[in-house]
Amino acid sequence: MTAAPPPEADLSLPAPEALPESMPEVVDQVALARLYGEPLFTLPQDLYIPPDALEVFLEAFEGPLDLLLYLIRKQNFNILDIPMAEVTRQYLSYVEQVRARNLELAGEYLLMAAMLIEIKSRMLLPPKVSDDGEEAEDPRAELVRRLLEYEQIKLAAERLHELPQLGRDFLRAQVYVEQALTPRFPDVHPQDLADAWRDILRRAKLVQHHKITREELSVREHMSLILRRLQGRRFVEFGELFDPTQGAAVIVVTFIAMLELAKETLIELTQAEAYAPIYVRLTYTPA
Structure with a gap:
């Protein structure tokens, strides 16, 4: 004699129309966001996210000289004796990233890259000796001069930026002061x-009168x-x-x-x- 099977438990959820209005239909998921106070469990199908919306820019450079100075100062290179091979490699790596995102912005960076490659090539050649027996100028001399001038201007701009500015750091206050009872006569101009x-x-x-007297x-x-x-x-x-x-x-x-x-x-x-x-x-x- 076999025992009768136990009655199956009813695990079904109540119908959606029986749920309270304040409870969402999905209760076993975490809401992705809230839209006007209501939980959002799935992303809308018509939501457009620009390709560059999630990019994070760690460093912002104002031009090729700014990038080159950053690479030199970050690794404590001597600006008067720049290791052109290492600096050029790091610079070209950054330029390739810029070209992949913004070709117009990479134009001036490519010009500096060509200058770095030229200096690197000239340093590989034996130095030329002039007619009077003196060696030619270091190929890096012009680049070093431009970097030093740019660094001085950049430091001066930072010092000017740190000065208090009207409208950014302070506002002009206007206070009405009642005139004293004792009259103060203005100065005679x-x-x-x-x-x-x-x-x-x-x-x-x-x-x-016309008089001739002494x-x-x-x-x-x-x-x-x-x-x-x-x-x-x-x-x-x-x-x-x-x-x-x-x-x-x-x-x-x-x-x-x-x-x-x-x-x-x-x-x-x-x-x-x-x-x-x-x-x-x-x-x-x-x-």
Whole structure:
């Protein structure tokens, strides 16, 4: 008598329509990505990936000289005694990789490669001796000169790049500062003083009289006169210190005397605002 076989277990999954809406249909795989928050288990068939999208560039060179200098410095070669065979081999290996990806970019690199091969060939030949008995110049001399000049320019460019730049390392700040209660008179510019002086001369010419006299004028004396006129007064207008009726000579001496007093800090020239009248006063000396 044989025993009845046990009932088979039902291992089938429920129908897709019975699953909750938040659960994906595939539960035994890891999602490749998420698109708008939803798991993505297979790549779309219409997804286009450019051929160069997954390439990684470890070094970027700005030209053939930059690549050549990199190869020399990386292996600690003496730039004044370049081993042309090893450098040329490494350079041509890089150029072949560039040609496989971008033929237009490889043009200038191929020109340098031809120059390296030429130098290498010239070094294999016995050196030529000139008529005066001196040996010819080293075939690498021109290349070494170009490399040294390029390295100097590159280092200078790096130092300039490290300097702070407006918009990259810092921004210009603009802060509104409330004006202090104590008024600060602007400095008198030389141009304003020259304009006022020309106006005084113009008025002096209008009222001057033609006299043939010899007059001795003293700058020190007029300095004393100006100081006496300023005694006991806070401010005196610039034009009040000149008397146009005395003639241009007296006005010139008075102006020189005023400049000497200002130079010796005995008087001050002030102006309330631009294009405002100029005032003269004695220098304030604290007790």
